[in-house]
Amino acid sequence: MTRLPILTTALAIGLATTAHAQTTLTILMIEGLDKGAMEAVAAQYMQDRADVKVEIQSLPWNQFFQVSEMRLKSGDAAVDLIYTDAPVVAAYAANGYIQPFDAAVADEAKAKLVAPSVTAGTYDGKLYSLPMNSSAQVLYYNVDLLKAAGVTPPNGLTKGSVANPDAIATLASTDRWTFEQIAEAAKAVSGSEGGKAKPWGFAFEQFAELYQLQPLGGSLGSDLISADAMTADSYLNGEAWTKAATWWSDLFNSWNVSPRSLGFGEAAQMFTNGQLAMFVGGTWNVAAVAQSSINFGIAPHPKFADGKAATPTGSWYLSVTKASPDAAAATDFAHYAALSDQGTDIWFDKLNQLPTTNRLLDKINADNSFDAFPASVMRLSAWESRNTAVARPVTVAFSQLQDAFRTAFTDIANGVAVDEALATAVDSYDQAAKRLNRK
Amino acid sequence: MNRSPIKLLVLTLAPALLGLAVFRAYPIGLALYESLYTTIGGERAFIGLGNYLDLLTDAGFWKSLRVTLWFNLIINPLQVALALALALMFVQKLPGMAVFRLLFLIPIGISLPVAVIIWRIVLLPEGFLNGVLGGVGLGPYRFLTSPDFALYSIIAIATWKGVSYWMIFLVGGLQNIPPEIGEAARLEGASPWQRLWLITLPLLRPTLLFVLVADVTINFLLFAPVFMLTGGGPRGSTNVLMYEAYKSGFVFGDMGRAMAIVVCLVALLLVIVGIQFRLLSSAPPKETP
Amino acid sequence: MPPVLRKAVLYLCLVAAAIIFVLPLWWAILSSFRPNDAIFRDLFPFTPRALWPEPFTLDAYVAIFERGFGAIIANTLLVAALTTALGLVVNALAGFAFALFDFPGKSTVLGIVVVSFMLPFEAIAMPLYTVVSQLGWIDHVAALVVPSVANGLAVFLFYQFFQQVPKDYSEAARLEGAGWLRILWSVYVPLSLPTCISAGLMLFIFQWEAFLWPLLAMPAQQFKVIQVGMAAFQDQYTTAWNQLFGAAVITALIPMLLLIPLQRYYVQGLAGSGIKG
Structure with missing residues (x-):
């Protein structure tokens, strides 16, 4: 909708239907590359539909959630489609900000998309959001720094390497480094001088974030919260997570191989400056790292020696707001962007992020333009998304869980005892879950 | 009076x-009203003082209140004292003062973020800073990640930004003090220190009251550095009430609880500002009727 | 204390204060002259080389202005100037009325005015958004300027000052038959220049740092202000640190340059004007 005083909005809608059948859809999303990709999708969409105009409003990434939440909460009819981060789908649905898609769209989504990405868009049995793309995390390693420390680098994808689908499957299923190996290699690189006389050994890109660290417990077979989402007790403070959090604590407090505080994007910066030997980070860093002079490789996401592989997944979704006066048109656009061949092709070509449709994932596997490095990283990501990806839990209290998790793991890195920090996190989550699930 | x-x-x-x-009172009214509501199962529900009653038994709220009070007890006198010292230096006439x-x-033009x-x-x-301290054999200190230092680091940053x-x-305010008074006192042999305490400060009282009230208000509501640096941690040591709200x-979409916290915060602020008015505003010599 | 020693101590304090103010910024300024991938090169761990722009490039500044930051600065100056000009008039008038006249309920109204600035903006942002969109001002400059013109703190500042002005000034003018507005203009305003500068600075800086509100009130983003423009330097995956610092340097310089010519009202002061009681 165009922006009109509320008093005259009703009048304007009335006039619009009688006079000229032009519908304007407004999408609220984040600034940057994603917006550019959405503009390309919208441009193609509008070419075929003269009666619809798609407008894109954007907010800076850091303020997106706060400001969009305010607009959604005030029932702003000016927003028809909202760019939705996977884990907030449940809260948006529970708060009545977004409306579910009908059964036809839901069935089509189930048929066309990988299962975890449908699960993450579903709340209370209904599909509320359609995924635009997914994400994957890999291990970046600096070959020269590892060799100089006497460590044999992991097997991985390197400059000039070629990896066919079988090679990727073998690498990911049998040749994955363990967190224990990471620790040994990091100790060899840092000595006790990490960050001072010697480079840091290892870091996670998103410091203490749930998205990034969920695979630690996941690899040891534990969820974060119970299946009914009512409690984190005996999950987040259970045996598996205690072991995982102890490994995390040791990174800082025993081995001193990882910096205690990392701002956004700093891990990749340090890696390309040769100040960091290994980091687990998103595949979005590949281009920047490949441009640097670092002799690096990319290996599958690590796992614990006595655990299974688990990797982060999930990214942005598109939802129709409850306040949208043109819900049918908005639904049609969301369907086009997330499910149609044309829409998903444009999105993938423009943004080059891991797709969620089986069609595109099959294409990445079969198409030999993904054999060579660094395109082969996309093939590795596609493999992970179908075999090891673990979606973030669906809970109304996800924001609280994420905050409690971040607080706990930041505190642990700063020397708070693992048991104490996890117990505090469980308490805060349980309290929030109880409050939000009042009847 | 006229x-x-x-x-x-x-x-x-x-x-x-x-x-x-x-643009202020009406939105404030709506915000206060919001503190009487909550969301239950996706539906807005009126719960009267329920949000406030919940706060009474909320350990996180009380801990956060203690942090807020301690933070303000330190930062406000510090900022006002330093700002006053800077102001007194600023008006000196010495070679090179312009620079x-x-x-x-x-710092005035640098935004807080x-x-x-x-x-x-x-x-x-x-x-x-640790690089410099390391040069003289100290540290390294964990200024932002140790419960002993984090709050003071936040205070230092906010002070750097605020004092100018x-x-x-x-x-x-110093401009409004007639220079003749200071001059007269100087001729009578009052030391600079005596002149500051006996003449400048009493005459600066209205401005000091203004600065103190405005500064206390801003610091009570300050949370951006906490938000950006420590997220309230480590161990809740920087979790001021406004950040909690x-x-x-x-972040949690619980606007009812947030508004209830804000109301408590503002009530507390009013009490403190009221005391400041009591202590500082009796001063200006009024003409007798 | 002998005068020489006193001067030495004073200079020592001045230098110490100046170093504390300048040093962090020095690093930011130099970083704005480095390529983005070299920002942290000498920082983890810190080496003195971090205080030197090596390698040197003007890329950041070129990129800042290619992003249209010139227009963004002009926008912000417009909003801030309008708010400051209107705000000075509106709030000085109100401060004048509160200081000089008695009327029923005065202390209550004054109390509410002062309290009105004690609520965090975050708390009223959403209701204010509803009000402004009902006025039809969303995406208009009015949405940024008008709600910020009346400022309880500025009213309070003027009230505090005008109250100090001895009553015989206005009474003398009254006897000569001058109207109240004339008295305000020719007696009170000239005396209150330092106060006007303080209040103007407050209104100006408020808009200079405004961030949350412009994001909400200007959703089409056709008209961006500085803090919104700077937020775009940090996106989901990367941060253009050098541009961020470059923009920070530019935005810090502007209020400083505006304050410098006003300094003479401050500095001559101690010997010149002032209220004689």
Whole structure:
């Protein structure tokens, strides 16, 4: 909708239907590359539909959630489609900000998309959001720094390497480094001088974030919260997570191989400056790292020696707001962007992020333009998304869980005892879950 | 006092009062009203004072209240004292003062988020300050990640950003003091220290009251550095009430609890500001009727 | 204390204060002259080389202005100037009325005015958004300027000052037959220049740092202000640190340059004007 005083909005809608059948859809999303990709999708969409105009409003990434939440909460009819981060789908649905898609769209989504990405868009049995793309995390390693420390680098994808689908499957299923190996290699690189006389050994890109660290417990077979989402007790403070959090604590407090505080994007910066030997980070860093002079490789996401592989997944979704006066048109656009061949092709070509449709994932596997490095990283990501990806839990209290998790793991890195920090996190989550699930 | 010409009163007061009524008071009213509501199962529900009663038994709220009080007990006197010291230096007439005056104005134009980004780099364990301290054999200190230091680091950053701003108000206040008074005292042999305590400060009282009230208000509501640097940690040591409210409202979508916290915070603020008025505003010599 | 020693101590304090103010910024300024991938090169761990722009490039500044930051600065100056000009008039008038006249309920109204600035903006942002969109001002400059003109703190500042002005000034003018507005203009305003500068600075800086509100009130983003423009330097995956610092340097310089010519009202002061009681 165009922006009109509320008093005259009703009048304007009335006039619009009688006079000229032009519908304007407004999408609220984040600034940057994603917006550019959405503009390309919208441009193609509008070419075929003269009666619809798609407008894109954007907010800076850091303020997106706060400001969009305010607009959604005030029932702003000016927003028809909202760019939705996977884990907030449940809260948006529970708060009545977004409306579910009908059964036809839901069935089509189930048929066309990988299962975890449908699960993450579903709340209370209904599909509320359609995924635009997914994400994957890999291990970046600096070959020269590892060799100089006497460590044999992991097997991985390197400059000039070629990896066919079988090679990727073998690498990911049998040749994955363990967190224990990471620790040994990091100790060899840092000595006790990490960050001072010697480079840091290892870091996670998103410091203490749930998205990034969920695979630690996941690899040891534990969820974060119970299946009914009512409690984190005996999950987040259970045996598996205690072991995982102890490994995390040791990174800082025993081995001193990882910096205690990392701002956004700093891990990749340090890696390309040769100040960091290994980091687990998103595949979005590949281009920047490949441009640097670092002799690096990319290996599958690590796992614990006595655990299974688990990797982060999930990214942005598109939802129709409850306040949208043109819900049918908005639904049609969301369907086009997330499910149609044309829409998903444009999105993938423009943004080059891991797709969620089986069609595109099959294409990445079969198409030999993904054999060579660094395109082969996309093939590795596609493999992970179908075999090891673990979606973030669906809970109304996800924001609280994420905050409690971040607080706990930041505190642990700063020397708070693992048991104490996890117990505090469980308490805060349980309290929030109880409050939000009042009847 | 003067008779009040009605027309003139309306003319002078209406623009400000109308603006404040529409763009402050009315939204404030709506916000207060929101503190009586909550969301249950996706539906908005009126719960009266329920949000406030919940706070009474909420350990996180009380801990956060203690942090807020301690934070303000330190930062406000510190900022006002430093701003006053800067203001007194600012008005000195010495060779080279023009340059110093210029440098003192620097932080005014730097927005708080940018100041925080820069200071984070300064305070990191491997950062600037530890580099300098390491040069004389101290540290490294974990300024932002140790429960013993984090709150004071936040205070330091906010003070760096804030003192120049308050200095300007105090410099303005110093201008309003007739120089003859100071001059007379000097001739009578009062030391600079005596002149400061007996003449400058009492005459600066209205400006000091203004700066103190405005500064206390801003610091009670300050949360951006906490939000950007520590997220309330480590161990809740920097979790000021306003951050707790912000998190409740905008991260957790629990606007009812957030507004209830804000109301408590503002009530507390009013009490403190009331005391400041009591202590500082009795001063200006009024003409006897 | 002998005068020489006193001067030495004073200079020592001045230098110390100046270093504390300048040093963090020095690093930011130099970083704005480095390529983005070299920002942290000498920082983890810190080496003195971090205080030197090596390698040197003007890329950041070129990129800042290619992003249209010139227009963004002009926008912000417009909003801040309008708010400051209107705000000075509106709030000085109200402060004048509160200081000089008695009327029923005065202390209550004054109390509410002062309290009105004690609520965090975050708390009223959403209701204010509803009000402004009902006025039809969303995406208009009015949405940024008008709600910020009336400012309880500025009213309070003027009230505090005008109250101090001895009553015989206005009474003398009254006897000569001058109207109240004339008295305000020719007696009170000249005396209150330092106060006007303080209040103007407050209104100006408020808009200079405004961030949350412009994001909400200007959703089409056709008209961006500085803090919104700077937020775009940090996106989901990367941060253009050098541009961020470059923009920070530019935005810090502007209020400083505006304050410098006003300094003479401050500095001459101690010997010149002032209220004689």
